[in-house]
Amino acid sequence: MDSLRRSWLGILGIASLLAAAACAFDPRARTLLRDPPAPDEILLAAATVHPGPLLWIDARSATEFANGHIPESIPLTLDDWDSQIVELLARWQPGMRVIVYCDDRACGSSRSVAEKLRREYQFDDVLILHGGWSAWKKSQPIPQPR
Amino acid sequence: MSRPAATVLPLRLAALALVAALPAAAALKWDSLEAAVQVRAEETAANTSFKFVNAGDKPITITGIHPGCGCTIPSLAKNTYAPGERGELRILFEPRNREGLYRTSITVATDDAATSTLQFVADIEPLVSFDTRFVFWKPGEARTPKHMRLTFAEGHPASIAELTSSDTRFAVSFTPVGESGREFDIEVVPPAEVINYTVITIRALIGDAKAERVFNVVARTLPAASAGQQPPKS
Numbered sequence: 324m325d326s327l328r329r330s331w332l333g334i335l336g337i338a339s340l341l342a343a344a345a346c347a348f349d350p351r352a353r354t355l356l357r358d359p360p361a362p363d364e365i366l367l368a369a370a371t372v373h374p375g376p377l378l379w380i381d382a383r384s385a386t387e388f389a390n391g392h393i394p395e396s397i398p399l400t401l402d403d404w405d406s407q408i409v410e411l412l413a414r415w416q417p418g419m420r421v422i423v424y425c426d427d428r429a430c431g432s433s434r435s436v437a438e439k440l441r442r443e444y445q446f447d448d449v450l451i452l453h454g455g456w457s458a459w460k461k462s463q464p465i466p467q468p469r
Numbered sequence: 470m471s472r473p474a475a476t477v478l479p480l481r482l483a484a485l486a487l488v489a490a491l492p493a494a495a496a497l498k499w500d501s502l503e504a505a506v507q508v509r510a511e512e513t514a515a516n517t518s519f520k521f522v523n524a525g526d527k528p529i530t531i532t533g534i535h536p537g538c539g540c541t542i543p544s545l546a547k548n549t550y551a552p553g554e555r556g557e558l559r560i561l562f563e564p565r566n567r568e569g570l571y572r573t574s575i576t577v578a579t580d581d582a583a584t585s586t587l588q589f590v591a592d593i594e595p596l597v598s599f600d601t602r603f604v605f606w607k608p609g610e611a612r613t614p615k616h617m618r619l620t621f622a623e624g625h626p627a628s629i630a631e632l633t634s635s636d637t638r639f640a641v642s643f644t645p646v647g648e649s650g651r652e653f654d655i656e657v658v659p660p661a662e663v664i665n666y667t668v669i670t671i672r673a674l675i676g677d678a679k680a681e682r683v684f685n686v687v688a689r690t691l692p693a694a695s696a697g698q699q700p701p702k703s
Contacts, residue, residue, distance in 0.1 A: 384539060401566040402539040405685045412603055412687045413666050431572070439566070444603045
């Protein structure tokens with residue numbers, strides 16, 4: 324019985340060591356440990372495999388949007404809200420996921436936009452892209468200006 | 470006891486290299502790197518400033534000012550300042566759709582290759598709140614009237630001067646709620662068959678000064694569900 328317990332403890336120990344090594348050597352794991360997504364954020368990898376329809380919202384400035392953005396995304400900033408919100412509402416359908424992004428993880432404008440959509444427009448599936456435009460750009464070596 | 474030249478020279482070179490590697494001290498000295506403003510509900514803008522002095526021994530030119538948002542509009546009386554001269558970076562803040570505590574930064578670059586990052590904080594009292602700013606009718610749903618409730622901040626009684634609908638087939642009207650003069654019910658009656666949306670513009674007059682403010686809400690009759698956007702491939 325003791326030898327069985329020792330075997331299981333050994334396996335558990337080896338598995339823990341392997342997991343720790345994976346975290347130590349995999350840069351993605353290290354990044355996630357240092358900078359985990361907030362509860363209302365979604366990782367790009369999860370966003371791109373979402374099975375349902377979604378709307379990408381770009382909360383950056385008009386200049387940044389003009390220089391490049393996620394395909395099909397809609398610009399929406401607090402500065403130009405009244406003129407830009409109409410396009411979003413004209414394209415939105417019940418059950419659609421809305422993902423808001425701005426520059427990077429330190430950018431607060433995507434959170435402000437997401438909060439306003441939840442509070443004033445009763446959208447219940449609004450998430451923020453963790454890492455924002457920087458994360459998307461890293462995944463696309465040659466972003467196409469539009 | 471003196472050190473041999475062979476030891477002293479490398480030490481001096483290392484010290485020189487260390488000094489060269491350190492960033493040059495910025496000549497522009499700010500009285501404070503932070504500024505805060507309070508914006509009352511009825512206000513549409515607020516002013517503040519960051520004061521500075523050229524603490525260097527040469528004239529300095531401000532070569533770039535980069536606000537973190539379009540809501541902070543910077544201005545300077547001039548760009549170049551003599552040694553010892555004081556100046557002021559004025560900031561006009563327009564909250565637009567912001568409310569509550571809002572933070573942003575402003576980066577200032579000078580021709581001595583230094584940059585300063587200034588922190589700006591605004592505490593914005595919300596003027597109005599809506600229970601929702603969007604009503605819609607799903608396909609097949611009865612086209613009965615829907616309502617939105619608009620409430621002005623306490624101490625800010627208002628009246629609605631005009632309510633217009635961009636698609637006049639959507640009938641819109643408003644009714645004051647209670648005696649406070651701060652709450653209004655907006656009713657929208659959609660057309661029987663049409664699939665479209667309308668932007669409802671509310672022109673309100675605030676307080677004794679009757680300051681005009683405009684708010685938009687949207688009503689939409691939805692088409693049968695479409696595929697929507699697909700996630701971009703990364």
